[in-house]
Amino acid sequence: MSTPDPDRDPSGAPPPEPELSADDxxxxxxxxxxxxxxxxxxxxxxxxxxxARGKDARTLAQVLAQLRTLPxxxxxxxxxxxxxxxxxxxxxxxxxxxxxxxxxxxxxxxTALFLIIAVVVYVVAxxxxxxxxxxEAKTFLVSGSDLGVGARILSDYGSFVRDxxxxxxxxxxxxxxxxxxxxxxxxxxxxxxxxxxxLDSEEVVGAAVRVRVAIKR
Amino acid sequence: xxxxxxxxxxxxxxxxxLKARDERAFNALVARFQDRVYNLIRRLLGxxxxxxxxxxxxFVSVFEKVDSYRGDSSIATWIYRIATNHAKNRIKxxxxxxxRQKESLEAMLVPPTSSRLSAFVPRPDQVYTxxxxxxxxxxxxxxxxxxxxxxxxxxxxxxxSYEDIAVITGLQLGTVKSRLHRGRQRLKxxxxxxxxxxxxxxxxx
Numbered sequence: 001m002s003t004p005d006p007d008r009d010p011s012g013a014p015p016p017e018p019e020l021s022a023d024d025x026x027x028x029x030x031x032x033x034x035x036x037x038x039x040x041x042x043x044x045x046x047x048x049x050x051x052a053r054g055k056d057a058r059t060l061a062q063v064l065a066q067l068r069t070l071p072x073x074x075x076x077x078x079x080x081x082x083x084x085x086x087x088x089x090x091x092x093x094x095x096x097x098x099x100x101x102x103x104x105x106x107x108x109x110x111t112a113l114f115l116i117i118a119v120v121v122y123v124v125a126x127x128x129x130x131x132x133x134x135x136e137a138k139t140f141l142v143s144g145s146d147l148g149v150g151a152r153i154l155s156d157y158g159s160f161v162r163d164x165x166x167x168x169x170x171x172x173x174x175x176x177x178x179x180x181x182x183x184x185x186x187x188x189x190x191x192x193x194x195x196x197x198x199l200d201s202e203e204v205v206g207a208a209v210r211v212r213v214a215i216k217r
Numbered sequence: 218x219x220x221x222x223x224x225x226x227x228x229x230x231x232x233x234x235l236k237a238r239d240e241r242a243f244n245a246l247v248a249r250f251q252d253r254v255y256n257l258i259r260r261l262l263g264x265x266x267x268x269x270x271x272x273x274x275x276f277v278s279v280f281e282k283v284d285s286y287r288g289d290s291s292i293a294t295w296i297y298r299i300a301t302n303h304a305k306n307r308i309k310x311x312x313x314x315x316x317r318q319k320e321s322l323e324a325m326l327v328p329p330t331s332s333r334l335s336a337f338v339p340r341p342d343q344v345y346t347x348x349x350x351x352x353x354x355x356x357x358x359x360x361x362x363x364x365x366x367x368x369x370x371x372x373x374x375x376x377x378s379y380e381d382i383a384v385i386t387g388l389q390l391g392t393v394k395s396r397l398h399r400g401r402q403r404l405k406x407x408x409x410x411x412x413x414x415x416x417x418x419x420x421x422x
Contacts, residue, residue, distance in 0.1 A: 017395045024398050031401070032372075060405050062412045066354050067373040067404075075255035076269050080247050083276045090277065096240060 027057065031064055150197050150215035151175065157187045163212055173215050174200065178208040187211070232292065235283045247276055250293065253375070254300045260370045261304040262311075263359045271307050275300045290384050297377070298385045301367055308363050350411075357407040365400030372397055 020028070029035045030043050047054035076082075084096040154160045158179045166174025179187055184202070191199045196216040203210040234242035254275055259268035278299050286295050358366055371377045371385060382393045 017392045019391060020395050020398055025394070028394060028398050028401075056405070059409055059412055060401060063354075063401065063405050063408050064373050066350060066408070066412075067369070068376070070260070070351055070354060070374055072252060073256045073259045073265075073268075075251035075272060079251055079255070079269065079272060079276075080244060082273050083247060083280075084244075086273060086277050087280050090281075095238060095280075 027060070030057070031060060150194070150213075153190065153194075153197070154213060157183055158208075160213070166212070166214075171216055172198070173217060174212055175215065176210065176212050178205060178210050181207055181209055184209045184211070228292070232283075232286065232288070236286075238280070243280055246279070246292075250296055251276070253293075254296060257297065257300055257370060257375055258304050260355070260358060260374050261301075261366060262307060263355060267307060267311065271303050272300075275303050278303065290381070294377075294381050294384050297371070297375075297381075298387075301371070301385050305363065305367070353408065353411055357404050360407055361400050361403055365396050365403065368393055368396040369400040369404065373401070 026035070026039075026043055030040060033040075035043060047057050088096040151160065154175060154177060158177045160175040160177030163174040163176040166176075181204075188199060191197050191213065198214040200212040200214050231242060231245075235246060251272065255268055255272045258271045258275070259265060262268050262271065275296070279296060282299070286292065290298075358370065361369060367386060368382060368388075371382045372379070377385065379390055379393055379397075382388070382397075383390050386393065388396070
């Protein structure tokens, strides 16, 4: 059976009802104890003066007394369980669920999964970071002779020679030189720009800093 | 803040919780109204099993449709309206089913069933117990037509005001009054043989 809409009367528009007579209105009001004390007294006097009508009214009052004292029927004690079960079934476990699979927050899990996928897609697909390389560095990178260009860059900071204690062979050549203390920061910055150059050590010697720099061959 | 204002605030919070589908609020609502709704439907249908079934449907409907409650009437009146409409639908359904059964029974030449009230034909020495009177009144309510029964039960059993009955049934106030009057008259006619008007006293009026 379909569930009716509680906002609509299933029987449609009610048929017109004949209006109550004034006497019937008063009888109803008397039965409902809605007459004022004076009106009630007058009405009861009329009933006393008309035995047939009086009997009729008393019988009606008796009937209403029986209706009003009908015992209240108690709802079945397991009604709430049945209602919850019905709602659980209709909502496919969203409400009044007791099993974990009904209670599991599927929506939250899906949202989290979607966010994770979105982050992964962003990280993988984003454009590579553009490295700002100065003109000298470009020259350095494309020259094909890292060592020579590197040495030229270092010469801007001081006098560098091949480190006699540096590694022999391999892709890296180590140079050693003294750089004025006020230029060491600039050297660090510039070296950090070139993947083919590496600042291996720094050692303060008087007003200068003795540095070891490795350059890729 | 007065007690009445406190009540309104509590009621508003309660309704908000219901609209948020708070399960504890809904359980409290069922506990608060289940006897009243069941009693109403039981009196309208006259059958405990059907009443139980319809009461269950009413509360499921309340849970599903609580968003449509706009607060124009009390929550109790709104629930009574849903309950009354569900009961009317079930009465129509049962009536159609009964008609079909009657047609098949008539084919078997079974004599028409007599009024349910005939089971209560009084004997001169009979003393009615409270239970018998209750069954008698129940049977007499069942003899009323559906529209009159609804108004009589809402007014004289459930004690609803005329205005609330008009909201619950969607009828004009005048129609409520006239249906009530005619329903009461029919009940009186049905029950008069079992009632001694001399029993009428001040305590009843």
